[in-house]
Amino acid sequence: MSMMRKSGLLVISALLFLTIWQLIISVGNYPEALLPSPKNVFYAFEKYSSDGLLISHIGISMYRFVLGYSAAAILAILLGLALGRLTLLWGILDPIVQLLRPVSPIAWSPFIVLWFGIGNMPAIVIIFIAAFFPVLLSTITAVKRVDPLYLKVAANLELSNVQLIGKIIFPAAFPAIAGGLHLALGSAWVFLVAGEMVGAQSGLGYLIVDARNSLSLDVVMMAILTIGIIGFILDRIIHFAEKWVVHKYFSA
Incomplete structure (x- = not known):
């Protein structure tokens, strides 16, 4: 699909969303105190953007997200590549992981x-x-599903464990890891x-709580x-990034 067509569909989706939002307000006759209109939310965007407050909260949230997500992804991939090969050790650790995994992170707060x-x-x-x-379990599962033929070829080539993981297992498991x-x-x-x-005393989550406490629903x-727009981006x-890595390193 061309970039122009994707952009056009994105614009149509945004217009449809705004139309449905305004229709809900009009048909349901909701006052601003219960459901702010797109116009008033746009004014809130304008106000918080002009004074830099929204950008400041976004920057703080992104800083926290990048640190937490990157650290989790790197550690989980490294552990997953190792534990996928160490089946006995994973057999011991698996019940512990399955015990902790369903617990909401907020429960630990x-x-x-x-x-x-x-x-x-x-x-x-x-x-x-x-x-x-999620990254740990997907990595372990992907490592276990690597075609045994690849491992036999690696054994014939007498690759070390590090070479085996870097040249055989990781490329084969990458789509599932992604x-x-x-x-x-x-x-x-x-x-x-x-x-x-x-x-926290800053960030987008804090902004929601602070605005809720002051009844500023816009x-x-x-x-x-x-939050939704940034999540989409x-x-x-x-x-x-996944497509680039596959094309750069894993394409024949």
Whole structure:
């Protein structure tokens, strides 16, 4: 699909969303105190953008997200590549991971705040937890599903374990790992907002709580839309990065 056509579809989607939003307000006869109109939310965007406050909150949230997500992705991929090969050790650790994985990162927030205080670290830790398990499990599963024929070829070539992982296993497992990175991105971005609602005094999640407390629902909706737009952009970035890596390193 051409870039021009994709841009056109994106514009149509945005217009459809705004139309449905305005229709809900008109048909339901909702007052601004219950559901702000697109016009008032646009004014909130304009106000918070002009004074730099929105950009400041976005920058802080992105800083926390990049640190937490990157640390989780790197560690989970490295551990997953190793544990996928060490089946006995993974057999011991698997029940522990399956016990911890379903627990919401927010459930750990009382301990996280006690251990790390308030500020950036609680949100970063919550993002790390949210992203870590999807990437770890997808990596381990991908390593286990590598074609045994590849491993036999590697054995014939007498590759070391590091060479085996770098030249055979990682390229073969990368598509599944990329899927885990996609899944983890959505989860981590959702819990970034939740983390900032718990232990932060800045960021988009904090902006929602602060606006809610002052009953500024137009600002709440502005922050919600900002979170959605950035999440969409991040997903596209991961998608294009995946395609670039495959084309650059793994194409024949």
